[in-house]
Amino acid sequence: xxxxxxxxxxxxxxxxxxxxxxxxxxxxxxxxxxxxxxxxxxxxxxxxxxxxxxxxxxxxxxxxxxxxxxxxxxxxxxxxxxxxxxxxxxxxxxxxxxxxxxxxxxxxxxxxxxxxxxxxxxxxxxxxxxxxxxxxxxxxxxxxxxxxxxxxxxxxxxxxxxxxxxxxxxxxxxxxxxxxxxxxxxxxxxxxxxxxxxxxxxxxxxxxxxxxxxxxxxxxxxxxxxxxxxxxxxxxxxxxxxxxx
Amino acid sequence: xxxxxxxxxxxxxxxxxxxxxxxxxxxxxxxxxxxxxxxxxxxxxxxxxxxxxxxxxxxxxxxxxxxxxxxxxxxxxxxxxxxxxxxxxxxxxxxxxxxxxxxxxxxxxxxxxxxxxxxxxxxxxxxxxxxxxxxxxxxxxxxxxxxxxxxxxxxxxxxxxxxxxxxxxxxxxxxxxxxxxxxxxxxxxxxxxxxxxxxxxxxxxxxxxxxxxxxxxxxxxxxxxxxxxxxxxxxxxxxxxxxxxxxxxxxxxxxxxxxxxxxxxxxxxxxxxxxxxxxxxxxxxxxxxxxxxxxxxxxxxxxxxxxxxxxxxxx
Numbered sequence: 001x002x003x004x005x006x007x008x009x010x011x012x013x014x015x016x017x018x019x020x021x022x023x024x025x026x027x028x029x030x031x032x033x034x035x036x037x038x039x040x041x042x043x044x045x046x047x048x049x050x051x052x053x054x055x056x057x058x059x060x061x062x063x064x065x066x067x068x069x070x071x072x073x074x075x076x077x078x079x080x081x082x083x084x085x086x087x088x089x090x091x092x093x094x095x096x097x098x099x100x101x102x103x104x105x106x107x108x109x110x111x112x113x114x115x116x117x118x119x120x121x122x123x124x125x126x127x128x129x130x131x132x133x134x135x136x137x138x139x140x141x142x143x144x145x146x147x148x149x150x151x152x153x154x155x156x157x158x159x160x161x162x163x164x165x166x167x168x169x170x171x172x173x174x175x176x177x178x179x180x181x182x183x184x185x186x187x188x189x190x191x192x193x194x195x196x197x198x199x200x201x202x203x204x205x206x207x208x209x210x211x212x213x214x215x216x217x218x219x220x221x222x223x224x225x226x227x228x229x230x231x232x233x234x235x236x237x238x239x240x241x242x243x244x245x
Numbered sequence: 246x247x248x249x250x251x252x253x254x255x256x257x258x259x260x261x262x263x264x265x266x267x268x269x270x271x272x273x274x275x276x277x278x279x280x281x282x283x284x285x286x287x288x289x290x291x292x293x294x295x296x297x298x299x300x301x302x303x304x305x306x307x308x309x310x311x312x313x314x315x316x317x318x319x320x321x322x323x324x325x326x327x328x329x330x331x332x333x334x335x336x337x338x339x340x341x342x343x344x345x346x347x348x349x350x351x352x353x354x355x356x357x358x359x360x361x362x363x364x365x366x367x368x369x370x371x372x373x374x375x376x377x378x379x380x381x382x383x384x385x386x387x388x389x390x391x392x393x394x395x396x397x398x399x400x401x402x403x404x405x406x407x408x409x410x411x412x413x414x415x416x417x418x419x420x421x422x423x424x425x426x427x428x429x430x431x432x433x434x435x436x437x438x439x440x441x442x443x444x445x446x447x448x449x450x451x452x453x454x455x456x457x458x459x460x461x462x463x464x465x466x467x468x469x470x471x472x473x474x475x476x477x478x479x480x481x482x483x484x485x486x487x488x489x490x491x492x493x494x495x496x497x498x499x500x501x502x503x504x505x506x507x508x509x510x511x512x513x514x515x516x517x518x519x520x521x522x523x524x525x526x527x528x529x530x531x532x533x534x535x536x537x538x539x540x541x542x543x544x545x546x547x548x549x550x551x552x553x554x555x556x557x558x559x560x
Contacts, residue, residue, distance in 0.1 A: 029351075036342045036427050037351070039335045040438065041322030042446055046309050055442065058450035064433050065321075065442060090322055090329055090356040091339065 022068040023227065023244055025053050026076060026135040027086035027094040037093040040065030044085035044094060050167050050178050052076045053085060069137070071227025071242055077168040078132050078199045078226065079178045099131045106130030133200060138225030138242040140194075140205070142217055147239040148191035149207075149216045155191040158182060159234035166231050171199055181232060190215050194229035194240050205229065253531060255516075257524035260496070269500045269546040281502045283545045290538030294378055302381050306444050320379070320441040321432070322359065329359030333367075334416070334480040336360045338423040338431065345424055364484055370536075372485020376471065376478050377510075377537035381440045382455070386471055389462045396463070405466040407473050409513055409533070416476035436470060437477055468510055478535075485532045492530040492540065493552035496523045505540035505549055515540065529554055 025044055028034055044067050045053045052074045056062035067085075069076055086094040107123045107130075110116065144150045160166065160181055167178040186193060194217050198205050203222030210216045217229075217240065225242045233240050265271055270280030304316045305323070317324045321332050336356070343349040367375055376383050396402045419431040432438055436458050439451045462469050471478060494517060501520040506512040511533040517523040529552070530540075540549045 032427065033346065033348055033351075036339065036423065036429055037348055039321045039332070039339060039429070040432055040442070041318040042309075042442065043318045043322065043324060045446065046317045055446050063428075064449070064451060065438070088324075090331065090353055090359060092351045092353050092356075095351065096353075 022056075022062060022070055023137050023225065023242060025067050025069055025085050025094055026083055026137055026224075026226075027089075027096065027099065028137075029093055029095050034093045035063050035066065037091050038063075038066050039091055041090070042067070043088045043090065047080070047084045047088045048076075049079045049084075050074060050077055069227065071230040072238055073231070074166045075168065075227035075229075075231040076137065077178060077228050078135075079167075079169045081128050081132075083131055083135070099134055102134040103127035103131045133203065133222060133224065135224040135226065136245060137227070138244045140219045140223050140225065140227075140229050140240050140242050142194075142219065143237075143239045143241065144216075146235050146237065147216065148235060150210075150214060150239075152214055153191060154187075154189045155193065155234050156187045157234075158185060159193055159232050168197065168228055168231065169199070170197060171201065172196060191234065192217065193232045193234065197228055197232045199226060199228055200224055253529055254524040259521055259524050260526075262501070262521040263497075267497075269498055269548075277500070277502075280500060281504060281545050284543060287542050290542045294538060295384060297378055298381070298384055301379055302441070302444060305441065309445050319438065319445050320381075321438050328362065329355040330363050331356060331359035332477065333360065333363055333484060334477045335429065335432070337480060338420055338429050341420050341424050342427055342429075346427065367481060367484050368488055369490065371488040371490040371534070372481035372483065372532060373478055373535040374485070374490070375481050375535075376475075377535035380437050380477075381444065382436045383471065383535075385440070385455075385459060386462060386468055389459045390468055392463050393467050397467075402464055407466070409472065409511070411473040412475060412479040412482075415474050416479040419476050431476060435477070437475070471510055482532050488532065489554045489556075490536065491552060491554055492534055492536060492538075492549050493554075494518065494523075494528040494530065495548045495550075496526050496528075498544075498546040498548035499523075500546050500548075502545060504543045504545065508539040508543050510535055510537065510539075 024031075024034065029037065040055065042055055042065075045051075045055055052069050052071075053067045053076075054070065056064060056066050056068055058064055062068055083096070083099055086096045086099060089096070104127070107126050110121050110123070110126045111118060142150075148155055158164075158181070162182045164180070164182040166181050168181055169175045169178040170184070192207055192215070195205050195207050200222055203220060205217055205219050205223060207215050208218040219240075225245070227242045229240045230238045230242050268277075270277045273280055275283070301316070304313075305319060307313055308316045315326060318330075321335050323330045339352075340349065343352065393402070397404060422430045433451070434454065436455045439449065439455055443449055443452055458470050466473075494515075496517075499518060501518070503518060505518055506515050509515055514531040514533050517525075517528045530549075536551070538551070541551065
């Protein structure tokens with residue numbers, strides 16, 4: 001059995017980088033400050049409507065009690081709309097300030113556009129989108145050797161099986177809250193789930209004709225690393241993976 | 246007045262011990278033994294306290310599980326219907342590290358409001374009241390203590406006591422360690438946080454560490470963590486230094502039986518119960534006291550009671 005000393009050591013090892021299959025929640029500051037700034041209260045865990053955030057046990061090598069996201073099991077799908085985990089954090093290791101500024105900037109910009117009818121602009125919507133797009137948890141990378149689209153394959157059925165517990169709010173369906181992925185059916189001639197289910201949309205990932213003439217997903221600079229693509233990817237091992245930046 | 250409030254009469258000359266005809270058992274017409282055992286089995290305060298402790302900890306658990314949103318977070322930091330509350334030792338470590346890294350400016354207003362709320366709340370209710378009325382480790386330690394005392398009684402183990410100031414060594418040590426490693430090192434050893442988070446967010450391997458501490462208390466030293474280690478308790482002890490809520494001792498009701506010291510977590514704070522030790526007609530138990538009420542339950546003469554310091558002079 002592992003004694004307490006080991007945990008102190010594993011905490012030190014985490015100074016380098018969190019493990020690649022774990023991501024910090026949105027708005028996380030640099031890992032070095034994060035490790036002492038986080039008081040492990042779990043408020044971010046409690047506020048998340050899709051239960052994407054978990055607290056690390058002794059085994060994750062992340063620093064005991066610190067929050068992380070394992071997108072393959074449950075990605076952050078921006079269901080809360082306003083980055084509530086960041087807002088609730090008392091020690092600002094999930095730092096709300098830059099998002100607040102980005103949101104205000106976007107509202108100002110939208111109002112200042114020439115010929116804009118202010119009654120038609122919903123400032124909350126503008127702010128929400130701007131804050132969401134400012135998130136940078138990581139960046140998605142496509143594994144070409146397993147991606148169905150790269151093999152010109154389609155997809156029919158439920159991507160992760162009916163028993164899959166993960167939920168998400170599909171951008172196309174205009175849902176109020178997230179619904180289980182295990183209840184959804186897809187039928188695509190060429191698999192494009194990562195593209196259609198992305199909560200950010202065309203700024204983050206698009207379908208593109210490759211040089212060899214295949215319709216494949218291409219990750220753009222707008223990717224926030226939310227990991228919804230990683231969660232919905234139907235291959236045995238995810239063919240699109242978010243890596244911390 | 247204030248110096249009396251603080252010194253508690255420790256530096257004065259002791260009063261002469263009471264003669265036998267003024268002892269409470271004589272006045273009650275009982276033998277000393279009958280009188281001493283007259284309140285055996287009375288657990289009123291303890292039962293109230295255990296109920297509060299379990300209720301508050303379950304409120305944490307169910308706020309998350311059932312999405313009640315009444316008391317969110319854990320004992321490290323929480324929100325009570327939206328108002329932030331911060332653990333003071335955790336905050337102390339964080340502020341200590343932040344002072345060296347410049348992180349201080351990042352901390353939110355909610356953090357400082359939460360810390361101030363906790364400090365004011367526990368100042369009023371007596372700093373270490375947190376320990377016996379809120380801390381989930383405390384209740385486990387009380388059960389472990391029963392086993393320890395049983396083994397001690399059977400002479401299977403021997404009693405070991407250490408210097409009570411040890412916790413301040415641990416407290417300062419953990420703060421220094423936090424600064425040096427830029428890490429909340431104590432959080433990995435904090436049995437209080439491990440149990441609290443284990444209940445709310447699911448068990449962790451670190452519960453084995455809690456088990457190790459409990460076994461140490463059973464077989465080696467009575468209430469070792471709470472008495473000699475816990476820096477959270479040490480912090481609350483400082484917070485409650487001048488708390489108005491305290492256990493009051495009335496010398497004229499005392500029969501020098503020392504039953505209170507036998508059940509007490511911090512018997513050194515009951516120094517005045519020994520025959521010929523009290524220097525005043527009344528004393529208040531000092532800031533290491535957790536206001537657990539075990540002495541209130543057991544005292545045959547009702548000489549120890551919850552009281553508000555200075556209330557008599559105000560009313």
